[in-house]
Structure formats: structure tokens, C-alpha cells
Amino acid sequence: MGDYHVHLHPHGPYRGVGPEPGDYPASHLEAYVEAAAARGASEIAFTEHLYRCVEAEAALGPFWETEPRRDLADQTRTFVDEDRVLSLDRYVEAVVAAKDRGLPVLLGLEVDFFPDTIDAVLDLLAPYPWDVLIGSVHWVGGWSIDHADVAWEFERRGVRRAYEDYFTVEAQLAASGAVDVLAHVDVVKKHGHRLPEPPVDLYGPVVDGAARSGTAVEVSTAGLRVPAAEIYPEPTLLGMFHEAGVPITFASDAHMPADAARDRNRAVELARRVGYTDRAAFRQRRRTQVPIDEEEVR
Ligand SMILES: [Zn+2]
Numbered sequence: 060m061g062d063y064h065v066h067l068h069p070h071g072p073y074r075g076v077g078p079e080p081g082d083y084p085a086s087h088l089e090a091y092v093e094a095a096a097a098r099g100a101s102e103i104a105f106t107e108h109l110y111r112c113v114e115a116e117a118a119l120g121p122f123w124e125t126e127p128r129r130d131l132a133d134q135t136r137t138f139v140d141e142d143r144v145l146s147l148d149r150y151v152e153a154v155v156a157a158k159d160r161g162l163p164v165l166l167g168l169e170v171d172f173f174p175d176t177i178d179a180v181l182d183l184l185a186p187y188p189w190d191v192l193i194g195s196v197h198w199v200g201g202w203s204i205d206h207a208d209v210a211w212e213f214e215r216r217g218v219r220r221a222y223e224d225y226f227t228v229e230a231q232l233a234a235s236g237a238v239d240v241l242a243h244v245d246v247v248k249k250h251g252h253r254l255p256e257p258p259v260d261l262y263g264p265v266v267d268g269a270a271r272s273g274t275a276v277e278v279s280t281a282g283l284r285v286p287a288a289e290i291y292p293e294p295t296l297l298g299m300f301h302e303a304g305v306p307i308t309f310a311s312d313a314h315m316p317a318d319a320a321r322d323r324n325r326a327v328e329l330a331r332r333v334g335y336t337d338r339a340a341f342r343q344r345r346r347t348q349v350p351i352d353e354e355e356v357r
């Protein structure tokens with residue numbers, strides 16, 4: 060069983076933890092593989108953030124500039140500027156070299172979805188030998204929806220409206236077929252902003268879009284490590300994906316080796332509870348289905 064969502068560097072300014080951004084010693088990649096293996100995960104897809112790579116600047120453009128709320132746009136511009144310190148080419152080289160050495164790793168990428176620039180992004184990514192692309196909505200317009208520094212926007216906008224705005228973009232991503240897997244599909248709950256009932260009316264278009272475009276969804280334990288304290292997606296939404304025949308992957312969204320495959324047993328338990336018996340595996344962006352093997356869960 061795999062962990063299909065793993066980053067090689069933490070966000071923000073370098074604080075001396077792990078190698079410097081853009082540095083990929085072999086031992087660092089191996090540390091992720093070892094941590095995941097200790098939890099029974101036999102392969103890792105590294106999925107660095109596209110927006111953090113300098114090569115993404117032209118394709119993504121200054122996407123915050125369309126944001127009418129100046130405070131949100133300013134936070135995003137500053138954050139992206141600070142976080143964009145990686146090279147896509149060097150990242151790909153490092154993961155491909157690890158694959159060539161026989162490590163059980165896959166070349167993936169976490170692709171930021173903006174309806175207006177996704178075609179340019181796919182053009183940028185076309186020459187690289189990806190095994191899997193996962194897709195994320197981290198920004199709604201210029202609002203960094205999962206960033207704690209601007210979580211006050213939920214109050215200003217209203218929680219229901221924030222959910223509507225988020226799931227409108229997520230549904231476009233799901234329907235686009237641009238990526239292989241939807242990442243943290245209900246990340247809008249990250250900071251603990253909740254609606255009284257699961258918003259199934261907003262979930263519907265996301266689930267339908269994924270089913271029609273043949274896009275899988277990840278079961279991510281990252282939600283357990285934030286105020287939401289709940290796996291992405293929540294049980295009602297994961298049940299809807301299962302109903303619609305949408306495949307799953309398992310994900311930790313680790314940004315350091317210690318988090319690789321973290322809480323994986325809880326993700327497997329949830330997936331089984333809503334009816335899944337297998338998960339998706341990817342090679343060169345081709346999907347196969349693998350049984351969720353009981354004895355692999357530790
Ligand atoms: Zn993400």
C-alpha cells in the first residue's frame with residue numbers, strides 16, 4: 060500500500076530542519092521510505108508543490124492580482140514569494156535518480172488548480188515523466204483558504220459562502236480531468252469552520268465531476284493534524300465517492316520523514332467502513348487497482 064502525497068521540504072523560511080530547500084541528499088529520500096515502511100506503506104509518491112517551483116511562475120502568473128480584497132492578495136503574494144524557492148527540474152532529477160537506485164518511490168506533483176491557467180500548467184508539465192499528478196485548490200481567487208494567517212476571512216465572508224466558493228472551484232478541478240487524484244478534497248474545513256450538516260449539495264458536483272473524468276480521490280490523514288481533527292474527506296463525502304465508483308489513494312501529506320504514512324491505519328479503517336476494498340496505484344499516470352491488504356496495516 061502506498062503513501063501518495065509526500066513533500067520533501069517544510070514550508071516557509073529554512074529553519075535548519077532537514078536539508079536546505081532544493082537539496083536532495085539520497086539519505087533524505089530514504090528516510091521517508093523507511094518511515095513509511097515501518098508503518099506498512101510499501102511505496103511513496105513524492106508530490107512536491109508546483110507553486111513552490113520557480114519554473115511555475117510564468118504558467119501560474121500573479122494569480123492573486125484578480126483578488127478584489129487587497130489584504131488577501133497581499134498575504135498570498137508575500138507567502139508565494141517566500142515559499143517559491145524550489146526548482147522543478149532539480150526535484151524531478153532527484154526523484155528519478157532515487158527510482159533508478161531502486162527505491163520504491165514514484166514521481167508525482169501537487170498541482171495548484173486555477174481554471175484560467177490549468178492549460179498553461181499542463182503544457183509546462185508535459186515533458187516530465189510523471190507517475191501521478193494530484194490536484195489541489197489552495198487558493199480561491201487570491202484567498203489562501205488553508206492558511207491560518209487569513210482564516211479570519213471565514214468570518215468576513217460567512218462559512219457557508221466560503222464553502223460554496225471553495226467547492227465551486229474544486230468541482231471544476233474534478234471535472235477537468237487535469238490530474239489523477241484530488242488532494243485533501245474538503246480542506247475548507249481545515250481550521251475547524253463547519254456547517255451544521257455536511258453540505259451534500261456542494262459535494263454532488265465534485266463527486267459527479269470526478270466520476271465522469273475518471274479522477275481518484277485521496278484519503279488523507281493530514282486532516283487529523285490540524286484543528287479539523289478529521290480525515291479528508293469526511294465520512295459522508297467519502298461514502299458519496301464510493302457510491303459513485305471513484306477510486307481512492309492513501310495520503311499523509313507529510314512535509315518531513317517522520318510524518319510519512321502517519322495514521323495510515325485510520326485512513327484504511329475509514330475507507331473500509333464506507334465500503335472500499337481496494338485502492339488505486341499509478342505508474343506513468345496509468346491507474347491499476349490493488350486490494351487493501353489487511354496484513355499491511357500496522
Ligand atoms: Zn495541499
Ligand SMILES: [Zn+2]
Pocket residue numbers: 064066169312
Ligand atoms: Zn501537500
